Amino acid sequence: MVCALAAAVCFGTASVLQAVAARAAEPGTGSGVDPALLMRALRQWRYLAGLGLDGIGFVFQIIALRSIPIYAVGAALAASLAVTAVVAARLLKVRLSGTEWGAVGVVCLGLALLGLASGAEGSRPGSTALTWSMLGVAAAVLLVGAVAGRLPDRARALVLGLGAGTGFGVVEVAVRLIDGFAPGALVANPATYALLLGGGAAFLLLTSALQRGSVTAATAGLVLGETVGPAVVGVVWLGDRTRDGLAWLAVLGFAVAVSGALALARFGDPADPADPGQPSPAGA
Template sequence: MDLLVPVLFALGAALSNALATVLQRKAALSVPRSDSLRAGLMLDLLRRPVWLAGMATVIAAAVCQAVALATGPMTVVQPLFVLELPLALVIATVLLHGRLSPSGWGAVGAVVTGLAVALFAASPEGNRTHAPMDRWIPVLAVCAAVLAGLVLAALRRPEGRGRAACFGLATAVAYAATAALMKTSMHTLDDEGVTAFLGTWQTYGFALFGACALFLLSNAMQAGPLVASQPAITLGDAGVSLALGITLCAEHLRGGWWVPLQLLGAAVIAAGVLALSRLPLARALTGEGRRAAPAEAP
């Protein structure tokens, strides 16, 4: 299977999302803090070219993700999105005049290396374009039940790491479900045209789950520290997407002695993401600790 096109578009989506994060944060920092309480904040941001550029890159990311999912397996495309946080931090060192310490660069390298090892060891194959309803119904039922359970668990906890982690995992499930539904609807668009795309239930399904993911993401960011929510989102999205790719799209990974190598790669990714989410620069990008400078002490 030729994976060049989906890999390039997935990397383009990750890069666009990372750039959007930095541009929108740059625009937000240009608004005086007192303005954040005014109803006209959004109007102020809309007048800033940097904010508009950030919105344009969000759209570009969505298009790139759609093309990647339409041309490649979920088990390849979605794990590549773990690169968003490292890419955002690298871009922020330039646009926000931040600085990564040697340990920060080491964490970036760990995520990239771990991802390369995990994907090489897994060597995903298979790419069913349309899943039958007898697969969709139990998968979506489980996703909805898990989402409800995680949200209830989050609401029962006070603000802090536990609440943020629960909302983060819920966001990851919603992201993965969105990707699975988007994949099918994009194949419908490619095979049957716009009318069929607008008539298939998966199109409205991914719009619903996508909106749910954005809502849960905002709650995860507000519920507690980034070190709790970001690993849950990043690693949860990749893990659930792997499960959905195998379950819905008949994709499979290499087994046998390759499994320990896959787990090693995943562990390295997890360690890198956890280290990155602790950095002051990462917290500045998400608005955590508004008074903190975007530079990192060595």
């Protein structure tokens, strides 16, 4: 759980740097899958620093996924929104409302409950059908991104965020489906390609979602995509369980943590220009 929280700190800090870099890049085509936008963002040191933190966070994420259930890791990663809010408040001088600080506290409470209730990771091996399904879902994420480019701004941001969250969810499940990290085993395992394709597609979609459209809608879709689906897969197909008699506490903690993260999804949307008294996180 400590590694999962460390990953959330890395991902949350990286989000601040990447969001600033993505919005400073020249506008793209409006497509959900826009590799050119990613290349423009890569020219900025903030985006590169964010990628470095993402890499460190991914190492922590792998350790956590090999030790505790997916639902616990997913909820902890959703807590990166709380980290993003706190880091933005400290480094970018963004003023958080009392409601947003309350949501940060709710996320922490949910994670504490989840940590108390979580058991060890499931011992059930993933089936071949599940492994190939993850590869198919990763490919579908790219198709969703291409279709999302034709949607209105807010709908596009929501679909792109949900697609990005689904891609990151594929990564979470794929890590559990990889039996060994020897080069030969990795090359022969479809889960390896699902991990690479899902992660790459998620980065493309998330960069486009942050660059245009509603940050609220994109972040809400991201949280739902990377928590609910992988948690169900972990429980139903991989055997993730809770400590004896504490299933209700795990469900409560998961719901509280994700609800707090969704409440924080509003963080980052610009305030109404007609209301100068409101904070404007996106402006920072």
